[in-house]
Amino acid sequence: MLNWEAIFATRSSRMRASEIRELLKLLDKPDIISFAGGIPDPKLFPDEQFKAAYADVFAGEGAGAALQYSVSEGYKPLREWLQGEMGRIGIDCTADNIFITSGSQQALDYIGKLFLSPKDTALVGWPTYLGALQAFNAYEPTFDQLTLSGNRTPESYRGAAQKAGGEVKFAYLSTDFANPTGETVDRAGRERLLAMAEELDIAVIEDAAYQHLRYEGEAIPPILSLEIARKGSIENTRTIYCGSFSKTLAPGLRVGYVVAATPVIRKLVLIKQAADLHSSTINQIAIAQVAERYFKEQVAKIKSAYSARRNAMLAALDRYMPAGATWTKPEGGMFIWVTLPEGMDGAALLARSVETEKVAFVPGQAFFADRSGTNTIRLSFSCADEAMIDEGIKRLGRLIGGVIAAAA
Amino acid sequence: MLNWEAIFATRSSRMRASEIRELLKLLDKPDIISFAGGIPDPKLFPDEQFKAAYADVFAGEGAGAALQYSVSEGYKPLREWLQGEMGRIGIDCTADNIFITSGSQQALDYIGKLFLSPKDTALVGWPTYLGALQAFNAYEPTFDQLTLSGNRTPESYRGAAQKAGGEVKFAYLSTDFANPTGETVDRAGRERLLAMAEELDIAVIEDAAYQHLRYEGEAIPPILSLEIARKGSIENTRTIYCGSFSKTLAPGLRVGYVVAATPVIRKLVLIKQAADLHSSTINQIAIAQVAERYFKEQVAKIKSAYSARRNAMLAALDRYMPAGATWTKPEGGMFIWVTLPEGMDGAALLARSVETEKVAFVPGQAFFADRSGTNTIRLSFSCADEAMIDEGIKRLGRLIGGVIAAAA
Numbered sequence: 001m002l003n004w005e006a007i008f009a010t011r012s013s014r015m016r017a018s019e020i021r022e023l024l025k026l027l028d029k030p031d032i033i034s035f036a037g038g039i040p041d042p043k044l045f046p047d048e049q050f051k052a053a054y055a056d057v058f059a060g061e062g063a064g065a066a067l068q069y070s071v072s073e074g075y076k077p078l079r080e081w082l083q084g085e086m087g088r089i090g091i092d093c094t095a096d097n098i099f100i101t102s103g104s105q106q107a108l109d110y111i112g113k114l115f116l117s118p119k120d121t122a123l124v125g126w127p128t129y130l131g132a133l134q135a136f137n138a139y140e141p142t143f144d145q146l147t148l149s150g151n152r153t154p155e156s157y158r159g160a161a162q163k164a165g166g167e168v169k170f171a172y173l174s175t176d177f178a179n180p181t182g183e184t185v186d187r188a189g190r191e192r193l194l195a196m197a198e199e200l201d202i203a204v205i206e207d208a209a210y211q212h213l214r215y216e217g218e219a220i221p222p223i224l225s226l227e228i229a230r231k232g233s234i235e236n237t238r239t240i241y242c243g244s245f246s247k248t249l250a251p252g253l254r255v256g257y258v259v260a261a262t263p264v265i266r267k268l269v270l271i272k273q274a275a276d277l278h279s280s281t282i283n284q285i286a287i288a289q290v291a292e293r294y295f296k297e298q299v300a301k302i303k304s305a306y307s308a309r310r311n312a313m314l315a316a317l318d319r320y321m322p323a324g325a326t327w328t329k330p331e332g333g334m335f336i337w338v339t340l341p342e343g344m345d346g347a348a349l350l351a352r353s354v355e356t357e358k359v360a361f362v363p364g365q366a367f368f369a370d371r372s373g374t375n376t377i378r379l380s381f382s383c384a385d386e387a388m389i390d391e392g393i394k395r396l397g398r399l400i401g402g403v404i405a406a407a408a
Numbered sequence: 409m410l411n412w413e414a415i416f417a418t419r420s421s422r423m424r425a426s427e428i429r430e431l432l433k434l435l436d437k438p439d440i441i442s443f444a445g446g447i448p449d450p451k452l453f454p455d456e457q458f459k460a461a462y463a464d465v466f467a468g469e470g471a472g473a474a475l476q477y478s479v480s481e482g483y484k485p486l487r488e489w490l491q492g493e494m495g496r497i498g499i500d501c502t503a504d505n506i507f508i509t510s511g512s513q514q515a516l517d518y519i520g521k522l523f524l525s526p527k528d529t530a531l532v533g534w535p536t537y538l539g540a541l542q543a544f545n546a547y548e549p550t551f552d553q554l555t556l557s558g559n560r561t562p563e564s565y566r567g568a569a570q571k572a573g574g575e576v577k578f579a580y581l582s583t584d585f586a587n588p589t590g591e592t593v594d595r596a597g598r599e600r601l602l603a604m605a606e607e608l609d610i611a612v613i614e615d616a617a618y619q620h621l622r623y624e625g626e627a628i629p630p631i632l633s634l635e636i637a638r639k640g641s642i643e644n645t646r647t648i649y650c651g652s653f654s655k656t657l658a659p660g661l662r663v664g665y666v667v668a669a670t671p672v673i674r675k676l677v678l679i680k681q682a683a684d685l686h687s688s689t690i691n692q693i694a695i696a697q698v699a700e701r702y703f704k705e706q707v708a709k710i711k712s713a714y715s716a717r718r719n720a721m722l723a724a725l726d727r728y729m730p731a732g733a734t735w736t737k738p739e740g741g742m743f744i745w746v747t748l749p750e751g752m753d754g755a756a757l758l759a760r761s762v763e764t765e766k767v768a769f770v771p772g773q774a775f776f777a778d779r780s781g782t783n784t785i786r787l788s789f790s791c792a793d794e795a796m797i798d799e800g801i802k803r804l805g806r807l808i809g810g811v812i813a814a815a816a
Binding site: 021 | 410417419423424425453466472475476477478509510511513514523546578645646659675678682687
């Protein structure tokens with residue numbers, strides 16, 4: 001028998017199946033109220049707009065080009081549309097500062113490839129987006145805890161990285177309504193991060209996947225816009241902004257984007273050329289058309305639906321959660337993060353919840369690079385209607401209350 | 409000013425722009441007869457079939473699923489269709505042996521990621537597909553020359569790899585009508601490669617991108633099918649078969665596939681999950697529909713067109729090329745490889761050819777890992793009509809004849 005493990009590269013041992021993915025497979029049953037999947041509601045997709053966009057591709061003379069190979073940096077009209085969008089949020093740039101990826105997950109993979117040598121350090125939140133941990137992991141880094149509260153100095157990060165055998169290369173964070181916590185980094189936090197990145201001479205990876213989904217409060221300028229304001233030009237910035245159409249238009253087309261200084265864009269284009277040549281031509285054309293014609297209306301539509309669901313979940317948590325559990329109050333996005341009493345195990349709770357209450361969620365531990373956070377869980381409100389949310393949280397509150405009472 | 413080079417990973421210095429891509433940009437002028445681009449003729453794409461396939465996605469209830477996230481291994485009906493296709497060429501497998509990628513370029517990137525640690529050795533042809541060199545290069549390997557003529561022993565490969573600081577991990581080759589040479593590895597060569605891979609205990613990467621485009625002669629069984637015949641089951645094989653719809657249906661959708669033993673497929677699925685989650689859902693559905701309804705007709709259509717162009721180019725070469733130039737006689741594919749007299753420089757010839765003859769091609773040096781092969785050029789016949797082929801080769805023959813005469 002062939003011993004594949006002996007032939008595989010050492011890095012491949014770091015790749016493991018996402019627990020969440022495995023979990024979602026197990027939970028894919030019709031009788032379960034699921035707050036597990038962090039995906040957009042397919043009933044809200046702009047089907048009619050996409051139907052028209054694909055039909056238009058084949059109506060004109062352009063079908064040949066839409067089905068043909070195209071350039072690695074991405075479809076120019078889409079990059080130009082994004083340039084306008086970026087301008088509106090304080091990111092003054094040209095189309096040459098914009099690079100199209102196959103979803104923002106691909107941006108994270110390429111950023112790992114561009115920056116991380118084995119043993120280098122990536123600063124990430126405790127918890128953080130699991131997909132970022134998975135993407136970076138392929139390049140064998142060490143993770144250190146990114147904290148904006150000021151109890152870690154640049155020197156302490158540098159020292160820890162040297163001890164781990166490499167250098168700090170970047171800080172990664174999701175700025176708005178982050179997956180998994182739903183929390184947003186305030187303006188002061190963004191400014192502190194920039195100052196620290198400056199001192200450490202590292203890149204800042206700004207994951208803006210949920211930025212359009214704000215349901216209340218005022219928008220906070222992206223880190224990249226704050227840095228452009230400081231430095232006078234995007235060409236002097238160290239922030240790499242990662243955006244996506246997956247949460248606004250549709251994820252199944254796999255279209256995301258990176259906005260950054262041109263030396264970074266040029267490297268990412270080379271990486272993409274070697275890795276998959278370019279993102280789907282026809283999908284970039286379809287996304288460009290739907291974005292041009294319908295982006296605002298679509299964002300308004302999903303914000304209205306998701307914000308009602310968020311409100312329903314926050315109200316239900318207030319109503320049904322026992323004392324001892326606390327949770328975030330996100331101003332947008334898809335997630336609420338619940339901290340259970342110390343000692344309670346989110347994974348064990350899930351097993352009981354699915355069995356006795358038919359309610360699913362994701363145990364929080366998966367989102368911690370150090371595997372801590374056992375007493376946390378992630379609830380997603382994006383795919384359940386308000387009545388189901390009320391019923392599901394009621395059952396979950398009852399279960400958690402019972403566990404607390406039994407332990408007392 | 410930010411010094412990005414100091415922050416980038418060491419591997420990023422290995423990534424350089426493809427000369428061919430840069431070249432094609434320069435040559436993109438209407439008055440040039442181009443034999444440079446190795447791309448399918450967009451006039452032959454099955455537009456009407458794709459138009460119907462995308463329309464069908466939005467006609468039924470399934471639009472939500474087509475626009476949604478999907479599984480990393482790929483769309484099941486497409487994998488099942490491929491299973492049937494594979495069965496017809498002697499590759500007996502299940503859908504679990506099949507993994508969908510965003511074009512076969514992505515398969516090469518993931519294979520590099522899976523197998524290559526820095527300093528490991530990849531065996532490749534001299535010349536070989538430039539995209540393979542680029543994909544593997546990101547993982548910092550050494551390249552050694554794969555030769556099936558028997559003048560290298562397994563021991564010599566192993567010794568050279570150890571000297572380079574790693575191990576031989578795989579042999580990569582394009583089996584049929586390879587890019588850039590148009591040559592096909594005969595059955596005996598495939599069997600010798602399997603025997604050598606066995607002795608070295610390495611994987612075989614079989615690039616079958618052009619396999620469907622045979623215009624004459626009998627099909628030779630894929631290496632994977634030969635190995636299944638030896639070993640009794642795909643689960644006992646070491647060959648990783650990479651296929652693509654880019655040369656048959658259309659490249660712009662970015663859909664390719666890998667067929668291999670399940671331990672390899674499982675790892676590739678994990679890599680994809682971390683790298684871009686999955687290939688475009690809607691494009692996989694569209695490809696599956698067009699493949700199911702129209703694959704045979706489409707392959708017959710393009711074979712008829714390309715074989716006429718190949719015939720025209722071979723006839724023109726016979727007619728116009730001066731003594732001293734030799735070329736391959738491909739039984740399929742898109743390329744003819746010309747070897748010029750020793751000492752003649754393909755790149756210098758291109759500069760003169762574009763200026764004085766308005767004819768473009770690709771200098772062969774780019775396809776050699778050791779940058780040898782200066783006296784070679786690649787001609788593509790896929791995108792020019794027969795009259796243009798005759799005229800272009802006439803001019804090129806005249807130019808080469810003049811250079812030979814001047815040197816004599």
